[in-house]
Amino acid sequence: MKTAxxxxxxxxxxxxxxxxxxxxxxxxxICLGDIVNYxxxxxxxxxxxxxxxxxxxxxxxxxxxxxxxxYESVNVSKQFFDFCFPRFNRFEKIKSLPAAIxxxxxxxxxxxxxxxxxxxxxxxLDNNYFIGHSHHQFKTENNGFTLYNAGSVGxxxxxxNVVNYLVLDSNTGDVEMRGFKYDESVVINEMRKAGYPPECxxxxxxxxxxL
Numbered sequence: 001m002k003t004a005x006x007x008x009x010x011x012x013x014x015x016x017x018x019x020x021x022x023x024x025x026x027x028x029x030i031c032l033g034d035i036v037n038y039x040x041x042x043x044x045x046x047x048x049x050x051x052x053x054x055x056x057x058x059x060x061x062x063x064x065x066x067x068x069x070x071y072e073s074v075n076v077s078k079q080f081f082d083f084c085f086p087r088f089n090r091f092e093k094i095k096s097l098p099a100a101i102x103x104x105x106x107x108x109x110x111x112x113x114x115x116x117x118x119x120x121x122x123x124x125l126d127n128n129y130f131i132g133h134s135h136h137q138f139k140t141e142n143n144g145f146t147l148y149n150a151g152s153v154g155x156x157x158x159x160x161n162v163v164n165y166l167v168l169d170s171n172t173g174d175v176e177m178r179g180f181k182y183d184e185s186v187v188i189n190e191m192r193k194a195g196y197p198p199e200c201x202x203x204x205x206x207x208x209x210x211l
Contacts, residue, residue, distance in 0.1 A: 005150050006165040007032035007110070007132025009049070010062070011039025011084065012154025014186050015163045016048060019153050022180060026167065032132040032150055033060020033097070033110040036088060038080050039154055040190045042066075046090040059097035060110040060132070067095055079197050104170045106130050117149065130166070137164040137177055148175055160184050160207035181210055 004023040009016050009031075031049055035057075036042040049057060065071045066088055071081040100109035111117060111133035119138045125145035136158055137151025151164025161184040167176040188204050 001028065001170045002026040003028040003030055003104075003168045003170060004165060005030045005032065005108070005130055005148075005168060006153050007150040008034040008060070008135055008152035008155060009039075009045050010034055010037055010152070010154040011042040011045055012187055013039070013041035013044050013048075015154045015182055016045055018180070018182050019163050019165055020048075022163075022178065023165065023167065027054060029055035030101075030103075030108055030130070031055060031057045032108060032130065033058045034062045034132065035060070036066050036094070037062040037084050039187055040194050040196075042084055042088050043090050045154075046093050050090075050093045056101060056108075057097050058101065058108060058110055059094070059099055061114070063094045063097060067091065076199050076203050079199055080203075083196055083200065104168065104173075117147070123147075130168075137166075137179065139175070139177070148177075151179070154187075158208065159210035160204060161209045184209070 004026045006019060029052055035045050035049055066085060071078055100107055106128045108130045111131050116134040117123060118134055118136055119140055125143045125147055128145050129147040132150050135152035135156055136149060138149050140147050148166055150166045153163050153165060156162045156164060161181050162179050163182055164179045167178060191201055
């Protein structure tokens with residue numbers, strides 16, 4: 001049985017649609033949160049993901065921000081929130097999402113202790129995990145446990161034009177780390193049309209691209 005695991009869509013509808021197509025036939029889906037904010041299509045992404053059959057959705061920190069109506073940061077992330085939050089109206093669909101689930105010997109959670117976890121992060125694992133949050137795809141092992149980071153569908157922070165996700169085969173335990181390029185200019189052009197603040201456009205424009 002195959003399960004596609006994805007995270008950090010961040011309102012990026014074109015990337016989400018491409019990921020769903022690329023995954024092909026899978027029996028289950030697990031979304032590790034952060035469907036909303038940043039990109040222009042938070043409502044549409046929530047609609048698609050919440051309508052998918054056999055899809056379990058974990059709450060991310062950006063769902064928490066939208067549910068509370070409050071974002072504490074003072075950097076460009078706050079400008080994204082201030083632009084995207086008033087345009088969001090799918091609160092009923094994100095208000096009661098679980099913080100974590102346990103399946104196939106793994107804990108599926110948006111992140112651990114609210115940390116951005118990277119391959120070189122000093123963390124002692126106490127369980128097997130699938131996480132997102134840091135927008136970097138990787139696998140790490142220590143203390144007898146394994147952690148997979150699904151990376152980001154909609155806002156890859158290594159290469160902004162790459163979509164990442166994972167596929168778990170629960171029969172064999174194998175995890176396939178998938179990624180592909182897409183045209184990120186579609187998202188940036190839509191942000192310009194929607195009237196995003198220049199600092200938000202610059203944030204996407206400044207990111208590295210996979211050539």
